[in-house]
Amino acid sequence: MLLPLLLVAAVPETAIDAERAFNAAAQAEGQWTAFRKFAAPDAIMFVPEPTNAQAWLKDRKDPPKSVEWAPAQSFVSCDGSVAVNTGPWKRPNSVGYFTTVWVKQRDGHWKWVMDSGDALTKARPLPDEPLVRRASCAGKPQPPAAGVPQGKYDTRHSDDSTLIWRWNVALNGARSVEAFLWNGSYYDRTVFDYVPAPK
Secondary structure, three states: OHHHHHHHHHOOOOHHHHHHHHHHHHHHHOHHHHHHHHEEEEEEEEOOOEEEHHHHHOOOOOOOOOOEEOOOEEEEOOOOOEEEEEEEEEEOOEEEEEEEEEEEOOOOOEEEEEEEEEEEOOOOOOOOOOEEEEOOOOOOOOOOOOOOOOOEEEEEEOOOOOEEEEEEEOOOOOEEEEEEEEOOOOEEEEEEEEEOOOO
16 A cells, blocks of 8 residues: 555656646635745736735735636646646636646755736637646757847746747736747747737
């Protein structure tokens, strides 16, 4: 009986596991309590300006009912240290999507470092099991030099450079989030989220 327990404990947690645990904690403990618990110290969220999540969440009270969400896709760096999850969310009277960047910590667990999303008129599909795509470990990935956009922005990548994510909040408040995965020869854009400027 002890051997199966040891084998289960030895299996590393994935970013999908982390996303599901994050949602479960939100339902059980409260929405903002879970956001604080799973966020890295330097995590950012958009409210709608890019903001340090821990500072914004510090004294925020949980709503009576948490948003619910689930990962539909997960894009993972070759070295397994970074993942970008995206999928649908729902509230009693609205639906939308999220994109969350997760970074594996020294203890093997994951913390999110960026969370974005928006409302939609129709929910995105949720497959029975998330689509997981891992970056190629072949070739020599070299993150391209990015232009300097107008407004606030950031570009980051996994230590092995096989996964890149970036965001930009334009001067008019429009926001974009992108993720790129190395395929052995070049980067495929796997995520492109665009939130129009507020009216």
